[in-house]
Amino acid sequence: MVFTTKSAQIVFVYQNQLAANMPTFEEIVEKAKSFKNLPTKEEFLEFYGYYKQATVGDCNIDEPEDEEKKARYNAWKSxxxxxxxxxxxxxxxxxxxxxxxxx
Incomplete structure (x- = not known):
């Protein structure tokens, strides 16, 4: 099979995981929430950006002024x-x- 983009390839893999009875996105989110140790701030922001995009879509809020909230905003907006x-x-x-x- 030929994929025109990396996204197409990843979606194909994701759909095959679902078909193969692999853990769903929701199950993976729960597993990530139960990590024994906390990820670094950068790693957390990577998770956060994809999570918000997956569950809400494109960033729909104004840029906050607080630095911590701004980091989350930027991770999602990216x-x-x-x-x-x-x-x-x-x-x-x-x-x-x-x-x-x-x-």
């Missing part, structure tokens, strides 16, 4: 344009990358 399925697939990939360190 994912603009991704479909919910793409964002879910990327979130799962991020989870796979970091899970061995934190489970």
């Amino acid at each position: 994912k603009a344009g991704l479909t919910a399925d793409d964002a879910k697939a990327y979130y799962i990939e991020v989870y796979k990358k970091y899970a061995p360190q934190y489970e």
